[in-house]
Amino acid sequence: MKLITLLMLSAGILTPGLTLATTPIETTTAISTSNSKQSTKQLAAPVKVTTVEGITEYKLANGMRVVLFPDASKPTLTTNLVYMVGSRHENYGETGMAHLLEHLLFKPSANFGIKKGTKSPVEVLNATGAEFNGTTWYDRTNYYATFPANEDNLKQMLAMEADRMINAAIDQNDLWNPKTQKGEMTVVRNEFEIGESDPIGVTTERIQAVAYDWHNYGKSTIGARSDIEQVNIPRLRAFYKKYYQPDNAILMIAGKFDDAKILKQVNELFGRIPKPNRVIDPTYTTEPTQDGERSVTVRRTGGTQFVGAGYHMAPSAHIDSAALGLLANILTSAPSGRLHKALVETKLATAVNYNTVSNLEPSYGIFGAIVPKENNLDAAQEALLKVLENLKTAPITQEELDRAKQAARKQIQLALNDTAQLTIALTESMAAGDWRLFFIERDQIEKMTVKDVQAAAEKYLKATNRTLGRFIPTDTADRTEVPSTPDILKLVKDYKGQAVVEQGEAFDPSPANIEKRTQRSNLSNGMKLALLPKKTKGATVSVSLRLRMGSEASLQGKAEIGQFTASLLNKGTDRLSRQEIKDSFDKLNAQVTIGGNAEGITANITTTRDKLAAAIDLLAEVLKKPSFPSSEFEELKLAIVGRIEQSIPEPQAQASNAMARLTDATPAGHVLHVNTLPEQVLAAKTVKLEDVKAFHQQYFGADSASFSAVGDFDPTSLKAQLASLFGDWKAKQTYTRIARQIKAVAGEKLVLNTPDKASSFLLAIHPVAIKDDAEVHPALLMANHMLGGGALRSRLADRIRQKEGLSYGVGSFLNVPSQDPSGMWAAYALSAPQNTAKVEAALREEVQKAVTEGFTEAELIEAKKGWKQAEEVGRTQDASLAAQLSNYLAINRTMKFDQDFEAKVAALTVAQVNQALRQLIKPENISVINAGDQAKISK
Template sequence: MRIRLLQLTLLSATLLSPCWAVAQTQPAPSANAASATGMLKAIAQVEGITEYRLPNGLRVLLAPDASKPTTTVNITYLVGSRHENYGETGMAHLLEHLVFKGTPTRGNIMQELGKRGMDFNGTTFYDRTNYFQTFPANPDNLKWAIEMEADRMISSFIAKKDLDTEFSVVRNEMESGENNPHMTLWQRMTAAAFDWHNYGKTTIGARTDVENVKIENLQNFYRKYYQPDNAVLLVAGKFDVAATLNLIQQVFGAIPKPNRTLSPTYTQDPAQDGSREVNVRRIGDIQLTAVLYHTAPGSHKDAAAMAALSEVLASTPNGRLHQSLIEKKLAVNVNPWNFDLAERGYVVFMAELNKTQSLQEARKVLLAELEGLQQKPVTEAELKRAKASLLSEIDKTINDPQRLAVQLSESIANGDWRLFFLHRDRIEALTLADLQAAATNYFKESNRTLGQFIPTTTPDRAKFPEPVDVDKLVANYKGKAAATEGEVFDISLANIEKRTQRLTLVSGMKLILTPKKTRGETVSGILTLRFGDQTSLFNQASTAIVTANLLSRGAGDLQRAQISAKLDELKTQLEVSGSGQTVTVRFDSLRKNVPEVLNLIRDILRKPQLSQKEFDLLIQESIAGLESQRSEPNAMGSLAMALALDTYPKGDVRATRTLDESIAALKALKLDQVKQFHSGFYGVSNSEFALVGDFDSAASQAQIGQLFNDWKSPKPYARLKADPKNPKASVIQLEAPDKSNAFFVAGLPVPLQDTNPEFVPLQLANRVLGGGVKSRLFDRLRQKDGLSYGAGSQLSASAFEASGMWAMYAIYAPQNLDKLKTAVSEEMAKFVKDGITAEELADAKRGWQEERKISRAQDRALAAGHVAQTSANRTLAFVEKVDAQIDTVTLAEVNAAIRKFFNPAQFLNVYAGDFAAKNKK
């Protein structure tokens, strides 16, 4: 289950699942720390993370980081789809859903998490199931999370009534995956590649198993695997170590060790002795060709070599497959899926083609690159780039407590959490010989699943290593020095504002700087350029988008591949995006690399190469992306909504276009137009640049001025206002043939600005209606009726004019269309007639405030907030005002706002799905 609710961005017609105080450092726990509990025993310590063990078998990992104002609690159970028996596929995943339904003492846990505004999730895969919550650091939140996890470990309902509704939710999730060509092909390929092993079955399971599983089987599965001796509890971020150890001892230590014994799985497939092929024929708008090779377990040294080979072969834009397939226009996209698993894993290389490209030619090149490494060995430069990219991602993970906590679940599933650091060390030590040996052994015809079976008299089988003794492997492993600690930072608005410098440079650029010490010396930045007006931008929509997307595909003296390699070397993530009147650069880097990153941003914005080669590739990729949306219910419904509510004339940069119009505009666009747009509009006279994190404020200010002060915008800027939209009560029903999942979206324009006194009451009302997992739509459509995996609502409002939008959405099976309509209609009527309750209001207030605190604790989010507030001529005083209003708004104010703005009869309702097939049944 992925509790990442779908978000609707109507304007783009697509569907989208911080701060400083006195520095304090918290010493890493040692063996002595366990003396306070008497029972917890320290087992190992690596790079600031310490493992303890309870007598009942529970393993406990503590990863303190006082510089982060949030805490993450993650529990990993060593059970996944690999442990399921015949007729019980999908059981581990279904159980993951059911443990959110609650316990006798806690009620519905998903609702309780939502009420507290915690960022949470649960995920299931082949070898493990994990659950995590991230929340503002305080003892009460931590105590609740620890006690909740202990409670649902042994006291979850796992009730028949919950299964009756939840199995259809899981089926809806399954249908959503069946709509995805990539997921469908992956499922068919693994089924063909594995004869006996459960890695050949998807985690979500077979439809018939999910629909017919017995509740007694689920209960037995739960009692067998959800026990302390089969779990690893991790606490990361800001917390008191001694107090947390005592709390865990008291809460989890009271759970007895079970009497049963868990037997290890032993099924293994023999080495494959011939090429295999699978073909999937379904309606769609793209073509895919892919190849799968069996590989070693994730704990084996070959896993590091395979990770590097995946980078060398399929990274963008340096990978060999990118150069031989994408740049030569044989495909539009290529990706590696590398599965490091507890037992023998596999790697998939998948290429996406448009309808005009040749599958046969793409497959030929794909295999030639992969299985031709003996004739064309990996070079030293390729290995260096691969290492830099992989190690950069690992460093980012180590410096992010939530990301580290969740990532360690994968290493735990592979045998031990220390494998995460050992894998990094192995990557650092890789040689060309290591990569060549792995490629020679695994990338061979007899070990592939792709096309056809070819008989041979002399089988050439891959040699697999013996099972790894992980305990022996990590017994004396010490790791490296722990990452540098950051300061303890107060995320109150007053403290953030006190730390923040606001400047206007000679160029007109507005600079917002919030320096602070961070773990790993990380820093986040956002630069937004604003340009043009309604007249100068007329008929420039596609040009604006393509220009922004071309900027990082070659700049200064660096080609696209060199920019990518440079960013890996600098351990920097950088994204450039733009449309209409803006182009934005976002980046995350390290203190020591900020000067070089700023120079690179200058080149990307001011000296882009804008080459014909990259222009042609971008146009090809963009058209393929648009074509892929033609038969996707989510994209169809969102676009139909945007078109129906559009008020702008054709040619206006704000106007919504049909897919055909967008494709035609791309085909007609010339590189010279892009160059003219860049030279005619780009400049920093109307721009905002925010930096948050660990950087030298004075030096950065001086460098930014030196890089941009002479870059004035060539054309005048006037912000384009959002015209108010009129409600358009109607129903649009669209056919999406051969799609198992359908999409519902409804929209109501509202005359709302975020300065309106009713903005906060309406946002709180929306949270109750469908703004999270603790909401009426989600509860009705998922928890009660079991109709939808994802459902909800959102309310948008501008900072500049009264042009808001209230939207609702849900995914569902086409045959449940009538039930969905009835449920939504009943909830809308009740929402207007009865309003919300005092309890719902209190929960909404608490959840929203907690989410706002979490957002301020994230450097990237704070930088984005700085830019948004500055563009509206605001400071954090506006945010403080909203916080105060959230606390003081009354129930009467909320219900009055609902009755004033929410009219069910005025919504535009759009339904997209395979309803014709449904009606034939």
């Protein structure tokens, strides 16, 4: 569970899983089982288990649990099938098996891909235009998808999940074919190699490995390279048959549906799968109490240093876990966090972080600090440990606890207002023992006292329970006895929860309806507005404000100054400090992002109807009256320099920078000019605070701004508020749009050396001189979708990932701007350095084949369907829609463009698509950038 850190830091703890994307299909096949009598006999009705805050759990006769989240406010469905198996269940020689099995579940099963005329799981998932993924962690594996809500999509999605629950092939040739020397094993191995290229990630893995003597929580979910390469297929099948069964699974379904109808459908599909005779015995390995400091040192190439301190902690269902989550926020949150003040504000480090996971059994947490190369690592370590392990002499205050609780409230409310994301978030509560633990910990957080948090700090954060980068013996044992998992059934029994979140309207996300519902107007100073009021779940509303500024001449030499200005806006105003700004937004349950550069600022807010006016008032203060504190300026400079330095040794950063520079048509000093990474470090170091203040005075104003709002709000009062706040705010410097240019490079080849990196990165690029309203654009878009934009279901993915097994991540993208003919097509692939040449050869062959032979009618039909449904899903995201409407205001575009574009895509012929590719992409003109360990590549 670890609710606070799960919600606030989920990006830092994502499991190595099979990352998937979108494309097309349509197959419905009834599953078959080995028990023919089971298929025809009368099924017992599902039994209701409990209802909490609008979420209801049922249990089928075979033991499978079904959790339903009805939400009619969005025309989408989310299915999330969780199996209670992860790396904790792996035995000797089986590390990584749960994760490898997750990959193989996307291969053909009996009735999906193997049976003639049927589609594979990947094809079914891509067909819906869904956002989908499969992930593996210590205690669970899950498969989820969000897709347009219609009976056909749901029917085939459920049929596919039921079939691969018991009918997956787990075929040796899918895993590794000795004859062809290809298979999914090498893809997973490449994923392992990608992780090995992250020195900070590897260091945190080593800390956890040293901290555990026996328990599998000390092993990375990705597994050992040797186990990945030598996995035994009979053991893998046995693992699958043992754990992939209905009595070990929980199916969550959220979105727009009829409860009774969908429950009957689930029972018909899954209820006929027999309950197995085997019994899954609980794991019983208990980690002994740590009896002294432990240490580990990792020596690898990298741009920055890192020091981390890890501690054994309570299992997620234990009440101590809630206290520890609040404690982590108190220690690491910027700018008030104690570690932030002790390390970042003093310039000992550029950033601090905290990593923990949701565990059924006693857990683990790691506090860390990123330290510049030139800084003293010992000094940073000393400061880190002083804060963590001296809390007894510097007790937690009520103010700190209140702030942490409010931050948690905001994140919890945001999760509750987004049903699809809540469905996926509850996966971690299931991993901890039960989905209701999410709500129980929320309630525990509200009841938490300073005494509770202080007691948890003193109990867990002490030297004898610590693993660090250094070992220091002690004469006096001071051990932490970690509590065992409580009786979860007793904990959740009769739990009713709080009131159900307010529901929204059933909104049609078609371009025509969005256009019909959108209200546009202008303020007296020229600021443009696009307002789309509608009822939403939880009365949420998303707004997007874009300030445009300057001209090509006036912004000469000011690129870095503009970036610093944007980053410093929320660090203090004439009235409020950085912490007060953060606290105020948190109290408004407002998710706020402010960013940009010298050309403009984008500010986004997601909050609720009753808090919107106050949130916009505060945003206006931040934008119009920043104080630019010198301490915050120096802290930001160190952080920016640190981030760039950290990226310098990395293959992806090197290749991406090289691509931008290769196609850059601007001279040095131009606001759009791309510097090398070392040049960016030097440029950041030369920015002065007085330059930032002058930039704000000269360039900021709303006369060329655009504002949009999507969600639950009153348009009349909002327009009046915007007119009052921004109607007379004008910039001293006139705004003139800067045209985009792209250098017409062709046939270039760049080789970049990134020593000691286990993964390499390949980029293939080709300029395309068109705008997005070009007649040929829809056809080229579909060509790219089939070539590499369709993720796992595309020519490049089929060849390089699926067939050759050379890359974990491969694909292509098409970037075509709206106002200037400066588009670009690019393809990318991650691989082991020794496979880079093979990847490049395969990529070139597939592009040449597509240009020479063209695509088929069948490919185009599926590409159209998948692309269209992905567009539909995208328009259900209010924040994204608000940003789109705001951007459209600047170019005088309405949603009619999207409607017409979809019609053009629908009318395309395969001949038009093939002609567009031949016209605009010349294989001989493709430029290639290869970044990796050249010593390994040359072998």
